Amino acid sequence: MTKTPLLEIEDLHAGVCDREIIKGFNLTVNEGEVHAIMGPNGAGKSTLSNIICGKPGYEITSGSIRFKGKDLTAMSPEERAREGIFLCMQYPVEIPGVPTTTFLKHAVNAIRKHQELPELDTMEFVKLVREEGKKLGIDNEMIKRPVNVGFSGGEKKRLETLQMSILKPALSILDEADSGLDIDALKVVADGVNALRDGKRSMLVITHYQRLLNYVVPDFVHVYADGRIVKSGDKSLALELEEKGYAEFVKEK
């Protein structure tokens, strides 16, 4: 079976204000694959996900990022999202006064429009949200509240997961999705991610601990330190890492 590459990052160098954070990063994620990127605090894991999503404030000095064969760096953040990149954020921001349902409807229809699909009307949209919410055990009341306002850490992550389930991205990037979550909330996130695993969609799971990887079992594990991948392996690498600590691997290089 030939593999189709979805995300290809080649020799990427990038940073913020003359400070290089990513130093020669290479990674190819094929369709249907789940990759975990594990690294110590301050290794630039969030920088990597932000750069893939086009968050302003970062500078790419050399290298390339391609998505579905297209140059990703030439696209605006919203174009990248519409092409199918979803970032499940570590700290989702509050948007006061904007009902979550309204926000979601705008997002769904922006993406549908890009895919040249008809926009969903209110009835169709409500039905979709109910169905997806039910699968994740998300209370209908929650999504009537303003986006993330007054949400607990667990609720915020549930909402991120719900959005991911509704938007059905080709590539989901989970940035420290497990931070600050109790086991129940963690399972919700994991269930959401696993439900999207259909052999076609891909995931990039960026994490500090391997705890989440018990629930979202990766095909590949990469150890990320000092701006590049220092070791790659299968899921057993995560356990090895947990046992030995990062220092071992950083030395190895």
Add this chain to the structure above:
Amino acid sequence: MSNPKPEIIDESGDKYKYGFVTDIEADTAPKGLNPDIIRLISEKKGEPTWLLDYRLKAFEFWQTMKEPSWAKLSYDKIDYQDLYYYSAPKQKAAPKSLAEVDPELLETYAKLGIPLKEQEALAGVVAVDAVFDSVSVATTYRAKLAEQGIIFCSISEAVKEHPDLVREYLGSVVPYTDNFFACLNSAVFTDGSFVYIPKGVRCPMELSTYFRINAKNTGQFERTLIIADDESYVSYLEGCTAPQRDENQLHAAIVEIVVKKDAEVKYSTVQNWYPGDKDGKGGVYNFVTKRAACRGENAKISWTQVETGSAVTWKYPSCVLQGDNSVGEFYSVAITNNRQQADTGTKMIHIGKNTTSKIISKGISAGFSNQTYRGLVRVGPKAANARNYSQCDSLLIGQNCGSHTVPYVENRNKTAVIEHEATTSKISDEQLFYCLQRGIGEEEAVSLIVNGFCKEVMQHLPMEFAIEAAKLINISLEGSVG
């Protein structure tokens, strides 16, 4: 001035506008302001002597007054002798079809979702009658209102048909001595609306909803008088979300509202006059005096305004809470973009016992605009247990705009409770990125965030008005990001 044909623009629409092409010059008074011009205005409107006297007294007083300069506004000095105070409706030839209308204007209509028929009327392609069959609509509704004793007509008509009411209340809330612009209006006002709701009557419809086009602005010196008798209720809508291309640069209107015992008035405004171009050229100067007096116990007045237009706005809708237990509310959204300037807020004057007031003000500044919230809460010595809550939030978009909050509090009763909260924020990069990351475009994201910011105020607007107002907010902020 030979053969001046009296043309009364009544509330059923300026239907004479384009039929009135003969001898235009004859119906335009020369520039400048003097007692003769005022006499001419009064004569053309066929006014009684008492009203002419009122105008002349106002004019005399006005000459002793100075234009106020305390507001945080800067504009070229207005030469009051270089303005026309009485002129016939604009004699421009009407466009023959929408194809001849400025495409930019049409685009805005489309964005606001204004039906095609209404667009034609707004752009002046067809007479208003052709759209609503305004004569029948106006008559139907006026008849329906009249059944309950409600009077809703132009102030000119009211002067003729209900002189006692007008004479009793005109200037009773905003006397001509009140301020420079109110004084000017009192001398030269041309037309406006008059509403009287009799005792115990609940007005069955939003006044002016059906007259959206018909009752469009009646000139630069508009005068509105609303009287709500005991135990009555009325909701009044002023303005139009569609852009008004107005040739008059100076506007100085007065709105006076009298609310009696157990009565309630809800007054909603959407103001979208020409704001000038990107560099601040042109645009309406809007100096408005709006005030409501709660004259009886348990009277209630609620102002809701969405201000997006005008180059310069000077406006403080106020509540004079005379009756015990009376209530004043002020909900405001003001948006300034490009070079617009707005100095706006409210005054809550607590006189009676147990009076309460609430101020919710949301200011959004973008571009190079400047905005000031200026509000007064005054509690008099007899206003035992008065309560006020004020909340003023400002949102800045971009690096070059300004926002200022100037609250005045004067308390002379130690039982009063006065609370003031103020915040200033920016649309954060994080909020914007969150929206973009979900595929929502930048302008759509800003409008979502801004609408969220204004929600508390918008929910006080009548439903159909609120939908248009939300769209208007988006239009006003176009080009403010990126």
